Amino acid sequence: MQVGMTVNGEAHEADAEPRTLLVHHIREAVGLTGTNIGCDTSSCGACTIHIDGEPVKSCTMLAVQANGADITTIEGMAADDGTLHPMQQAFMENHGLQCGYCTPGMVMAATSLLQENPSPTEAEVRQGLEGNLCRCTGYHNIVKAVLAAAEGE
Amino acid sequence: MAVMGTRMLRKEDPKLLTGEAKYVDDIHAAGELWMGMVRSTHANARIDSVDVSAALEQPGVVAAYTGADLAEGYWIAPLPCAWPVTPDMLNPPHFPVAVENARYVGDIVAVVLADSRYGANDAIEHVVVMYEDLPAVTTVEVAASGDALAHPDLGTNKAYSWALDPDPDAVQAALDDSVHRVSARFVQQRLIPSAMEPRGVLAIPSPHGGDITLYSSTQVPHILKVMVAATTGIPEHSIRVIAPSVGGGFGAKLNVNADEILAVALANKLKRPIRWTESRSEAAMSTTQGRGQVQYIEIGADADGKLTAIKAHIQADLGAYMQLITPGTPLLGSFLYTGVYACPAFGFVCDGYFTNLTPTDAYRGAGRPEASYAIERGMDLLAAEVGVNPEEIRRRNYAVGGEAFENWESPSGLVFDSGNYRPNLDKALELADIAELRAEQTRRREAGDSVQLGIGMCTYVEICGLAPSRALGDLGYAAGGWEHATVRMLPTGMIEVVSGSTPHGQGHETSWAMIVADKMGIDPAHVTVLHSDTALSPLGLDTYGSRSLAVGGVAIAMATDKLIEKAKAIVAHQLEASPDDIVLDEGNLMVAGSPDTATPIQSVGFAAFSAHDLPEGMEPNLQEQVSFDPPNFAFPFGTHVAVVEVDTNTGGVDLIDYIAVDDCGNQVNPLIVEGQVHGGIVQGVAQALWECAEYDDHGTPLNPSLMDYLVPSPTEVPSMTVDSTVTPSTTNPLGVKGVGEAGTIGSAAAAINAVVDALSPYGISDIEMPASPQRLWRLINAAQEGAST
Numbered sequence: 001m002q003v004g005m006t007v008n009g010e011a012h013e014a015d016a017e018p019r020t021l022l023v024h025h026i027r028e029a030v031g032l033t034g035t036n037i038g039c040d041t042s043s044c045g046a047c048t049i050h051i052d053g054e055p056v057k058s059c060t061m062l063a064v065q066a067n068g069a070d071i072t073t074i075e076g077m078a079a080d081d082g083t084l085h086p087m088q089q090a091f092m093e094n095h096g097l098q099c100g101y102c103t104p105g106m107v108m109a110a111t112s113l114l115q116e117n118p119s120p121t122e123a124e125v126r127q128g129l130e131g132n133l134c135r136c137t138g139y140h141n142i143v144k145a146v147l148a149a150a151e152g153e
Numbered sequence: 154m155a156v157m158g159t160r161m162l163r164k165e166d167p168k169l170l171t172g173e174a175k176y177v178d179d180i181h182a183a184g185e186l187w188m189g190m191v192r193s194t195h196a197n198a199r200i201d202s203v204d205v206s207a208a209l210e211q212p213g214v215v216a217a218y219t220g221a222d223l224a225e226g227y228w229i230a231p232l233p234c235a236w237p238v239t240p241d242m243l244n245p246p247h248f249p250v251a252v253e254n255a256r257y258v259g260d261i262v263a264v265v266l267a268d269s270r271y272g273a274n275d276a277i278e279h280v281v282v283m284y285e286d287l288p289a290v291t292t293v294e295v296a297a298s299g300d301a302l303a304h305p306d307l308g309t310n311k312a313y314s315w316a317l318d319p320d321p322d323a324v325q326a327a328l329d330d331s332v333h334r335v336s337a338r339f340v341q342q343r344l345i346p347s348a349m350e351p352r353g354v355l356a357i358p359s360p361h362g363g364d365i366t367l368y369s370s371t372q373v374p375h376i377l378k379v380m381v382a383a384t385t386g387i388p389e390h391s392i393r394v395i396a397p398s399v400g401g402g403f404g405a406k407l408n409v410n411a412d413e414i415l416a417v418a419l420a421n422k423l424k425r426p427i428r429w430t431e432s433r434s435e436a437a438m439s440t441t442q443g444r445g446q447v448q449y450i451e452i453g454a455d456a457d458g459k460l461t462a463i464k465a466h467i468q469a470d471l472g473a474y475m476q477l478i479t480p481g482t483p484l485l486g487s488f489l490y491t492g493v494y495a496c497p498a499f500g501f502v503c504d505g506y507f508t509n510l511t512p513t514d515a516y517r518g519a520g521r522p523e524a525s526y527a528i529e530r531g532m533d534l535l536a537a538e539v540g541v542n543p544e545e546i547r548r549r550n551y552a553v554g555g556e557a558f559e560n561w562e563s564p565s566g567l568v569f570d571s572g573n574y575r576p577n578l579d580k581a582l583e584l585a586d587i588a589e590l591r592a593e594q595t596r597r598r599e600a601g602d603s604v605q606l607g608i609g610m611c612t613y614v615e616i617c618g619l620a621p622s623r624a625l626g627d628l629g630y631a632a633g634g635w636e637h638a639t640v641r642m643l644p645t646g647m648i649e650v651v652s653g654s655t656p657h658g659q660g661h662e663t664s665w666a667m668i669v670a671d672k673m674g675i676d677p678a679h680v681t682v683l684h685s686d687t688a689l690s691p692l693g694l695d696t697y698g699s700r701s702l703a704v705g706g707v708a709i710a711m712a713t714d715k716l717i718e719k720a721k722a723i724v725a726h727q728l729e730a731s732p733d734d735i736v737l738d739e740g741n742l743m744v745a746g747s748p749d750t751a752t753p754i755q756s757v758g759f760a761a762f763s764a765h766d767l768p769e770g771m772e773p774n775l776q777e778q779v780s781f782d783p784p785n786f787a788f789p790f791g792t793h794v795a796v797v798e799v800d801t802n803t804g805g806v807d808l809i810d811y812i813a814v815d816d817c818g819n820q821v822n823p824l825i826v827e828g829q830v831h832g833g834i835v836q837g838v839a840q841a842l843w844e845c846a847e848y849d850d851h852g853t854p855l856n857p858s859l860m861d862y863l864v865p866s867p868t869e870v871p872s873m874t875v876d877s878t879v880t881p882s883t884t885n886p887l888g889v890k891g892v893g894e895a896g897t898i899g900s901a902a903a904a905i906n907a908v909v910d911a912l913s914p915y916g917i918s919d920i921e922m923p924a925s926p927q928r929l930w931r932l933i934n935a936a937q938e939g940a941s942t
């Protein structure tokens with residue numbers, strides 16, 4: 001099936017088997033590999049992207065369901081001149097990443113979290129990121145980064 | 154410019170934060186084929202037949218192989234085990250695809266190649282395998298009983314018995330003479346390492362050139378390269394191994410896996426790129442697991458609570474086969490069963506047993522968290538027996554009375570490089586405000602509060618900086634423990650560092666640049682680090698055992714020193730001065746006391762490159778290399794304090810605070826040190842409270858997905874207080890010790906000590922890990938019933 005979507009502001013049209021997961025479509029047909037896959041049970045959040053402004057685990061959707069959608073992936077977060085998004089910058093300044101594998105999903109989920117709740121408490125940050133797993137940081141610096149990003153905004 | 158010790162932000166972050174970094178699954182090759190593994194669904198079985206014919210009919214399927222198909226012509230040796238711990242250790246041959254018998258659920262019995270990821274996954278469903286079940290050995294205690302045999306042809310489940318027990322009679326006599334004695338049995342449950350990036354491979358052959366490139370999500374590209382050669386018979390110089398961005402490892406990517414060998418062997422035969430990425434649910438079978446021990450420890454003390462003897466006996470669950478360092482992993486802890494304490498008599502015995510489960514191997518801490526757990530739980534038991542509090546029993550027994558020391562011979566015979574235990578403990582207790590916590594605990598106890606407070610501590614020591622090659626040789630390990638570094642100044646004055654360490658989240662690019670920049674007095678942005686590709690960095694022994702800084706970083710520092718010496722000689726020649734008179738000050742070389750002679754060190758790169766005017770006989774170029782073999786291990790230590798609330802109605806445990814004061818010697822970048830500690834703490838607490846790889850009686854994994862296996866999420870853990878003391882190592886010129894495993898080594902014991910402390914009014918003195926609500930609820934209920942009858 002032909003599937004069309006806008007990804008990071010660019011129109012993209014490609015063939016997809018009806019059963020293709022959106023995350024595989026984005027990684028392999030669109031060719032944007034920043035969105036990662038950490039599980040097969042929708043548990044880890046590594047694949048989090050924005051669809052029409054909402055955070056979505058892209059392994060929980062079929063590519064065909066995203067037909068016509070406006071998608072933002074981690075590749076679309078930094079400005080064109082390379083300036084990092086404030087959330088990316090906060091992760092960097094607070095050492096909120098180690099191996100970086102959970103990071104794209106964390107950044108996407110955290111950005112949405114602040115859109116919903118611009119000044120969250122620590123507990124609200126933790127709750128808001130509950131669907132995103134990180135094995136490296138123990139979450140300490142991720143939470144710090146999100147709180148710092150909230151302060152900065 | 155002082156760079157060492159600053160909280161410099163990481164150089165590797167921008168590419169990781171923007172999705173630019175490439176992990177194995179992000180890399181593709183034209184014409185690639187996907188492997189699909191057919192895995193045994195039986196823990197122990199004869200394979201009667203494997204029929205791949207229906208799979209071959211599936212769309213996109215290019216080939217399918219049984220174990221018998223691959224038995225000839227694909228490999229020349231079984232998968233390697235590099236650590237035969239005893240001369241008579243049993244090690245049944247372990248081939249990438251099983252031929253006659255499957256020995257665990259997950260053992261590969263057939264392989265399908267297809268032109269797409271989905272196609273390969275579909276096709277494996279069409280492979281028909283007939284099994285004849287054999288009794289499965291699903292726990293190490295069943296293995297020890299011999300009631301069933303994991304490998305019937307071996308006639309026993311015991312692979313080896315290894316002892317560090319020079320005088321067992323003396324240990325027994327000392328125990329028998331002790332005023333106080335405690336003994337315990339602890340279970341170190343199996344853990345699924347769960348790096349967030351699943352493992353993956355991509356092997357790309359060069360049919361005409363004859364070489365082959367293997368991309369793998371590995372911690373050990375250098376070791377893998379040698380082992381691929383030894384296993385497949387492909388000449389070593391034709392193999393290039395690249396570990397691109399690697400999404401965490403924790404020891405589980407320190408191996409040579411069936412999939413890696415299969416990909417290379419099949420790519421080599423078919424002359425097409427071959428790839429595979431494990432699914433998360435597959436990872437519980439396709440990647441090694443951690444821990445898996447039953448520990449018996451006996452501790453004796455005199456009337457004052459001073460240790461008289463410690464005896465430890467371990468049953469290690471090796472799993473179905475020996476992977477790279479399976480047999481040695483439990484022994485890495487053998488030297489630490491006496492912890493940070495003076496103890497006149499010590500004995501350790503480990504019996505390794507085969508079971509019909511996924512092989513075990515290194516997992517963050519590898520043997521040392523287990524040892525630390527046993528002694529630190531044991532010290533709490535002893536404190537209760539003697540009638541003093543946990544910090545007091547520790548103070549009474551610290552090595553050298555808790556005073557600062559250098560080069561202390563520990564009861565196991567290893568010489569601890571340096572330590573200073575009392576101030577470290579005191580700092581942690583002060584940060585935790587232990588008096589206030591205990592007052593709150595008393596208040597809740599007296600009020601009969603349904604939510605009780607528990608405070609647990611652990612004063613650990615670990616062995617880092619693996620390792621002096623001679624020591625590894627004495628332990629029967631096949632390889633050495635050195636690390637290699639090259640430092641070169643390019644014609645424009647920029648620096649390239651080539652390191653044999655292989656990062657997977659530790660921030661080596663930042664730390665190595667800091668070491669070099671600090672020594673040369675230049676901007677760290679002018680230093681780049683090349684690593685993780687055997688073509689760029691041909692010599693190296695990779696990253697595990699908290700060795701990167703204490704061995705690899707030291708090699709870089711030494712190579713930098715050599716380079717600076719050569720630069721001095723060149724500048725001395727230009728200034729017609731003696732090299733001995735040249736000093737390096739803030740990036741400038743000059744004759745001591747004559748600032749007008751200042752020559753930026755970075756300008757020497759061009760002089761060395763053009764070679765127009767070098768001292769007579771000096772080779773062109775500025776490039777120096779060092780292979781550093783450490784003279785001793787390094788012994789970081791620390792105090793961890795866990796604070797938990799236990800809901801006595803539900804058995805639920807809530808970790809509400811955590812204080813860690815670690816001492817890893819001098820710190821290159823405290824930001825990175827703290828990050829390592831945070832992550833390690835949560836992994837250790839996860840063992841204590843949540844994680845356990847569970848199997849049914851048939852050896853079938855019960856929780857192989859992230860839905861059922863409880864990797865903690867952000868809501869399960871609090872923010873932590875992490876601080877440090879600094880006791881420089883005497884093992885290396887940087888005075889550094891290593892910190893990658895510290896958090897994990899201290900935290901499981903601290904967490905369980907806290908839970909036990911909360912429940913001590915119920916007469917509960919031990920809790921098996923993980924301290925799940927079900928387990929606690931039963932214990933509390935049983936205690937209450939016991940009290941009311």
Ligand code: FES
Nearest residue numbers: 038042044045059
């Ligand atoms: S890959 Fe989507 S939630 Fe794990």
Ligand code: FES
Nearest residue numbers: 098102134135136
């Ligand atoms: S940074 Fe490695 S999983 Fe989060």
